[in-house]
Amino acid sequence: MVVLPEFARVRNASRLLNCTVQVPTAGTTRWNPSPDQIKVLEMLYRGGMRTPNSFQIEQITEELGKYGRIEGKNVFYWFQNHKARERQKQKRAALLTLSTTSSLPPAETKDGVEKKKEAYEDASRRKRRCRTWGDVHGDGATTEVVAECTDDVTLELFPLRPDQGKAN
Amino acid sequence: MVVLPEFARVRNASRLLNCTVQVPTAGTTRWNPSPDQIKVLEMLYRGGMRTPNSFQIEQITEELGKYGRIEGKNVFYWFQNHKARERQKQKRAALLTLSTTSSLPPAETKDGVEKKKEAYEDASRRKRRCRTWGDVHGDGATTEVVAECTDDVTLELFPLRPDQGKAN
C-alpha cells in the first residue's frame, strides 16, 4: 500500500501524481476508527450492547469524539456491521464444525446442517425492542420524538449490564 | 376495533380503559397517510422517484405537511416499502405468469422460472446513486454533510423527470 502522510490521503493514490491534495477539512473519506475508538466500541459490544438507541448513540459518539472526528451514523453502522459479521462468522463456524465432525451420509448431513442453521437463526429472533427511527436517525424537523413506551418492552438503557444482553 | 377520536389514539387501545388519554402532541400512533398525501407520493413515484435524498425528503415532507402531520421518516419508509412491494408483486406475477403459460416438463419449468427471476432481478441492479446516510437521516450533530460528489455519478435531483427514472 502506498503510505502517505495522513493529511495527503485521497481517494485514488494514482491520482496523486497530477492532482492537488485534499485537505481533511472537507470530509472526504469514510470514517476510519482509531484503536481507542474500537476499544471502547468492543467493550460496549462485549457488555451486551447490540442496537443502541439514539440517546446511546449520541452518548457514545460524544465519548468517541475525544479520540477523533466521528458521527452518530458511524456508531450506528459499526454496531450493525459488527453484529451481522459475528452472526456470519458463527454460522460459518457451525456449518464447518458440523461437516467436519459428522460422519453421516450426505442427505442426513445436509438435513443436520439445515437443522443447526435454523436453530442458530432462531436464537436471533427475539421480541422487538422499543425504539423508533426518529430516535435513532433523528430527522432534523422532528425533535420531540421520545420513547413513549411504557411497559412490557425491554428498555435497553445505557450503560447496559452484561446480564441484560440477549439470552443466548 | 375500538374507534377513538383521533387525538385519543395511543399505542395499545386496551390500555385506554384505565389510562389517561395521550394528547397528540406526544406522537403516539404510526403515521396514517391521508388520500391527498398518498396521491402526491404516488405521483412522485410514477415520476420515477425511488430513493429520495434528504433534501428531497425534506421538501416532500414539507409539502405533505399541509395535509396532516408527517415526519421525514414516514416519507423515507413509504418509498422503501412501495419499492419493495412493487418488486415483490412483479416477482410473484412473473412466476405466476410463467407457471400458467408454460407447458414444459417440471425440470425445464423450474429452470425457466429461475431464469426469469434472475432476469427480473438483474433489472434492479444499477449504478449506485450519490447519497449518504447523513443526507437522508441527518444526524443532529452533523449539519454540513452535503453531496461532495463530483463526476461519474448520477445526481438524482428533485423533481425528477420520468425519463430519468430507472431504465426498465
Next chain:
DNA sequence: GCAAATTAATGATTTATTCAAG
C-alpha cells in the same frame, strides 16, 4: 526495501424479511 498488484476487512447502502397496527 520499495511500491504496484492483489487480497482481506470493514464502512456505508440498498434490498429482503419480519413484526405488528389497524
Next chain:
DNA sequence: CTTGAATAAATCATTAATTTGC
C-alpha cells in the same frame, strides 16, 4: 389483508494488509 415500521441480509466500495516482482 394491507402497510407502516424496524431489523437482518446482501451488496457495494474504499481502505488496510499482504504478497509479489524488482
